[in-house]
Amino acid sequence: MASASTPIDWLARRAQLSPNRTALRDARDGYAPVTYGAWFRRVNQTAHFLQQRLGVRPGDRVAVLARNCPAYLDIWFALGQLGGILQNLNWRLSPRELATLVDDAAPVALVTDTEHAGVAAELARSRSLRLVSLDGDTTPALAERDTYPPTPLPPPPIGPEAPWVVCYTGGSTGTPKGAVLSHRAILANAVNTVLSWGLRPDDVTLLDAPLFHTGGLNVLTAPLVAIGGTSIVAGGFAPDQTFDAIEQHGVTVLFGVPTMFIELQRHPRWATADFSRLRFVISGGAPCPQPVYEAFWDKGVAFKTGYGLTEAGPNTFWLPDDQLKTKPGAVGYPLWSVEARVMRADGSPCPPDDIGELCVRGPHLFSGYWNNAAATAAAFDADGWLHTGDLATCDADGCFRIVGRLKDMFISGGENVYPAEVESVLHECPAVAEAAVIGIPDPKWGEIGVAFVVLTQDIADADLAAFCRARLAAYKVPKRFVRLSALPKTGAHKVDKLALRAQLTEGTPETQKGR
Missing domain, CATH: 3.40.50.12780 (ANL, N-terminal domain)
Known part of the structure; x- marks a missing residue:
């Protein structure tokens, strides 16, 4: 026993x-x-x-x-x-x-x-x-x-502390890190989700988020196993498949990234789709444009902005249905056993509505990074708070809102892109002397990468992209290349990315060359 x-x-x-x-239905085998x-x-x-x-x-x-x-x-x-x-x-x-x-x-x-x-x-x-x-x-x-x-x-x-999953994330340095998710953490995430999101045994979801992310494993899959619900397993996202699952196979709860929801709303079936059995939709992975969730509201669907990270479950917050329109875009309140706090750089808590770093604590947290004691130590403070690197506010009601990121990581189509990793690859190219990458807003992908390069020899944008594509996943390859004679530097001789972003905003003659 x-x-x-x-x-x-x-x-x-x-x-x-x-x-x-x-428990399961297989979308590739007639459900x-x-x-x-x-x-x-x-x-x-x-x-x-x-x-x-x-x-x-x-x-x-x-x-x-x-x-x-x-x-x-x-x-x-x-x-x-x-x-x-x-x-x-x-x-x-x-x-x-x-x-x-x-x-x-x-x-x-x-x-x-x-x-x-x-x-x-x-x-x-x-x-x-x-x-x-x-x-x-x-x-x-x-x-x-x-x-x-x-x-x-x-x-x-x-x-319970034994590892069950090592789920790799990127890092601000571009070095992948394996977040160790223990049996304890995965169970705590499931319990938090069931209790706080109100999952039921008759709930059905479409599992089309990739299982190589914690989102596929733990946003709804594990919690539905815990409560006895159903997951329709799909090889990937396809709009027609999503509409079929909702209308014909009883999907009641749905998770996705903004790009997926944008594709659904551009599809011919959107206008006539029957969402009457869909209890709620939760969006994660990237900031979701307000018109996207308002379009779901117009259909009578409780569309919620989620927040999570591999190191924390990922599920962290929940916004009740009756506050969707009074607190639009907010991620909500901490789940059942989650503690959350917005902190200043000195570790003191921020007053209501002030911007600071979001920190979380609780049994849902990961155990650390695989083979990386230094990164593990840097992730937690002495009181056990996980420092997420994300900027947030908390209002007087205790409701949280994500407003940005401390690090320059950006999210393209639901995938994390770490500029240092892309810059490292660009620096491998013989034609590139210097490179810096930033993320900018994009109506389809949420954000896309722009690479600023100082060249030693002429090279076409397509050749730069091909060089990157041979060494990186496609979503990490910059969508734009801007040629400069030199990268702006700070007083400490670091690349001044604020100045690069300002050049894009101002559209200086030099940045115009890359368009």
């Missing part, structure tokens, strides 16, 4: 409490339903396969490079049963970026789908990793799990 300190086997509990409720009882048995087989075929032990990492599918979730929850750790790889990254992450976490196996098999095979071959096919017949293949028993394994010898 499990001890009091052993983490909960989520699906074992669900199989006892609601075995016949629908075929899977009950909690059936899912539990399938995950048990997956755990046996991982343990006996691949030798996965408590603390081992298993990397997954694949699009969303039910089998991806099987791997995640099977690792939870084993005490193993999921490393959810971002398939949008370049092979070089992926290699850096794999080398950092040192997984014992790499699981991939057919679409990404080529990149995964090279990563595995050069590192002597076991390569597992998620949806094919390459040996070993996940399909082999069908030969294993559907009975649960004994509980692993781990406690």
Whole structure:
């Protein structure tokens, strides 16, 4: 029998409490339903396969490079049963970026789908990793799990603080950091969300946010497992798929990034779509333009501005329906066990409506960064507050609003872009002497990157973009290149990005050359 300190086997509990409720539907397989009882048995087989075929032990990492599918979730929850750790790889990254992450976490196996098999095979071959096919017949293949028993394994010898996911984020220096999400943190996020957002067992969501982000794993997926709701698993975002899921398959709660909602509103089906069963929509990942959420309000849908970060759940706040229009754009009040505070640079709390850094505290926080004690120490203060690097205000009612970022990271289409990483790549180009990147507002993507470059030789914008694209994910590649004779510097000889931004605003003759 499990001890009091052993983490909960989520699906074992669900199989006892609601075995016949629908847990999953597969959008790529005719929305075929899977009950909690059936899912539990399938995950048990997956755990046996991982343990006996691949030798996965408590603390081992298993990397997954694949699009969303039910089998991806099987791997995640099977690792939870084993005490193993999921490393959810971002398939949008370049092979070089992926290699850096794999080398950092040192997984014992790499699981991939057919679409990404080529990149995964090279990563595995050069590192002597076991390569597992998620949806094919390459040996070993996940399909082999069908030969294993559907009975649960004994509980692993781990406690609630044991890592369950290492989810990589970027950093202000451009160096990726693996945020360690423990069993404790993922459970706390789920409990906070269920209690504060009012999730119900009859709720249904469309899981089209990628599982390589905490948003795909933890905004609604894990909380709905906790309460016994349903996730429709989709390989990615597609407007028609979203409208079908809402109108034909009973979606009641929906998470996405602003770019997705903009695409929905530009689609021909928007005007006639039936949103009568949609209880609420929550937007995260980037600032959402007010006309976007007002268009949902006009449809009678409670559209909310969310806020979160990998290191904190990610779910952090909630705004009640009756305050949507009195506090438009606010993220709301801290969730059930979340503490939040707006702080000055000296660590003292800001008075109401003053801008300061948002800091949060509670059991939903991550444990630290994988193999990065210095970054972990920098993230927390002596009192356990996580310093988010985001600027916020808190009004007299205790309602929070996000107003900007301390760091110069920007968000393009829901993806974090860290200028230092892009600048580092640009500096690799022989034609570039100096480079600086900033994010600017964009009506479609939320923000896009603009690169200011000082060149040693002439090179076309398309060639600069191609150089970056060979080394970076596409969303990180600057959309504009501005040529300067020299980058402006501060008194400390640092690049003056405020001056660069002012040049764009003022449209000086030199910046006009890059348009």
